[in-house]
Amino acid sequence: MxxxxxxxxxxxxxxxxxxxxxxxxxxxxxxxxxxxxxxxxxxxxxxxxxxxxxxxxxxxxxxxxxxxxxxxxxxxxxxxxxxxxxxxxxxxxxxxxxxxxxxxxxxxxxxGFDRMHNRDLTSWNTMLAGYSINGQINEAWALFDEMIRSSIKPDGITFVVLLSGCSHSGLTSQGQRLFNAMEDYGEQPSLEHYACLVDILGRSGKLEEALNVAENIPMRPSGSIWGSLLNSCRLHGNVPLAEIVAKRLFQIEPNNPGNYVMLSNIYANAGMWEDVKRVREMMAMTRIKKDVGCSWIQIKHKIHTFVAGGSTNFRRSAEYIKIWNELSNAIKDLGYIPNTSVVLHDVNEDMKATWVCEHSERLAAVAALINTGAGMPIRITKNLRVCVDCHSWMKAVSKVTKRLIVLRDTNRFHHFQNGTCSCKDYW
Missing domain, CATH: 1.25.40.10 (Tetratricopeptide repeat domain)
Structure with a gap:
């Protein structure tokens, strides 16, 4: 109307x-x-x-x-x-x-400007978020201390940013203490803060404690809370708890493809292929489709998009084949071996190795190597979480090419340099 x-x-x-x-x-x-x-x-x-x-x-x-x-x-x-x-x-x-x-x-x-003369709460929170999402949690804590000394009162966003940073940095005890201290600053925990606490506990392997928090939240739990717990079940291979959590999620978010995909991945990691098939059939019946992996890079002022398994003409080009072969030989000499366990399909090892090589962030990285000068940083954005094998591949490539590679996935920024990552392999 x-x-x-x-x-x-x-x-x-x-x-x-x-x-x-x-x-x-x-x-x-x-x-x-x-x-x-x-x-x-x-x-x-x-x-x-x-x-x-x-x-x-x-x-x-x-x-x-x-x-x-x-x-x-x-x-x-x-x-x-x-x-x-x-x-x-x-x-x-x-x-x-x-x-x-x-x-x-x-x-x-x-x-277009470099210095702020007046810093309000939004300015402080933005800086805290920048440090946190880039894995610089110690810098974030130092800035938070400075913020308090400057008589700036933190709000709910401040605590979400810091709690999330603790979760992605493995600072379990510090995150719990911060959550418990919120009321000292006049802030009552919201669903977002509880979701962070569940994530902090779950990622560190304290799954029963995380479940207890989720079940006793003084408000109706959201999909983000159960989704966080399901991800922790994936990280620690807890299939029985994953099935319990997934049922809750399917009730709250029946059309969210990520929940089905994550449960399917948990089954696949456990080699439970019949259960994988069952989940995929559920998705087909309800017409829920998995998000396709996509990555973007900017070359000069143009954005280039790469899709997992796509860009066939690019992968067949002489430039791509040359760079790919050089990289493959160099990182093999470093000791890199493809981790085909990230391919969650019941196919042979050769097919798994092929599929891993076609992940979108790798295509974007090779394109950047072809189209940018030696030593220039490479910056990539991905719409999904980077897999373990691509993470290892990026570390190796950063070492052999002597390039800084910054990859932003759905969780955080990964800064790959000289064979290491800013996330310290915890993401």
Whole structure:
């Protein structure tokens, strides 16, 4: 009904006003962004005789909201090319998109200033999040101490950031103490904080304690809490608990493919192929599809996308074959051996080895090696968690190429350099 009304309003504007002025056109853009009618946003924007910062901000927000990061940054560059300038709204929309694509150069161009004279709580939380997601938990704790000394009162986001950092760094006792200290700062734990605590306990192998927390939360547990516990069951190979947790998840999030895939992976790791088949049949019956692994890199000002098992023409190119063979020989000499256990299908070892080599982040890394100068850092974004074997492969490649490789997956940033990773193999 809302959408019909908005189209009707647009028609009335055309009929009674004729050529709308800038204010009316901006309002129409806002209408269509709010209702996710991106095609209409583009049409209105294209015919506008005059555009101001508000017009561009609305277009950029519409593209970002529809998960079209490359086009979002493209619109921002055109905006700057036309000498339009920008506002804080522009920056707060464009910078997260740069982060999503690990587009460092675009982010720096967008940022354009180096020092903050006034730091509010958002500034502190942003810095804490940056340290935490990049595996620099000690720096995060030092900054938190400085924040407290500066009389800045932490909020719920502060604690989510630090608790998450503890979880991904294996700081179990420190994370528990922080959770218990929240009330000292006037903060009551929310579902997000409980999810972090469950993750902290589960990742460290304290699965029974994690289950006890999940079952006794003073509010209705969310999918994120049970999903965190299911992931811990995967990490520690606890099939019986995984089945209990998965049943809860299927009730809360019946259409989330990640839950089915994780349970299937747990069965596969245990060699329970009949159960793997059963879960996949459940997915087929309910038409739930697994997310395809994708990775992105930025070369100059263009974003390149790679899909697991795809990019056939690229993999057949002479450049790719040359670099791939050189890398394979060099990392083999380092002692790298493919870990085919990450291929969770009941196929022979040769097929598993082939599939592992076609993971999207590897294709992106080779493309970056081909298209960037020696010594330049490589930055990759992936839509799924990096697997154990690709993690080992990236470490080896960083050593033989003497390149810094920064890989952002769904959990964190991994900084591979000289054969090691910033996550210390705990992610």
């Amino acid at each position: 809302e959408l019909v009304l908005e189209f009707s309003v647009h028609n009335q504007v055309v009929m009674f006003i004729g050529e709308a002025d800038q204010v009316v056109n901006n309002a129409l853009l806002g209408f269509y962004v709010d209702t996710s009618c991106l095609d209409e946003v583009l049409k209105v924007f294209e015919v506008m005789p005059q555009r101001n910062v508000v017009s561009w901000n609305t277009l950029i927000a519409g593209l970002a909201g529809q998960d079209r990061p490359s086009e979002t940054l493209g619109a921002f560059r055109v905006m700057q090319g036309e000498g339009m300038g920008f506002s804080w709204v522009t920056l707060t929309t464009a910078l997260p998109v740069c982060a999503q694509l690990t587009a460092l150069h675009s982010g720096k161009d967008t940022h």
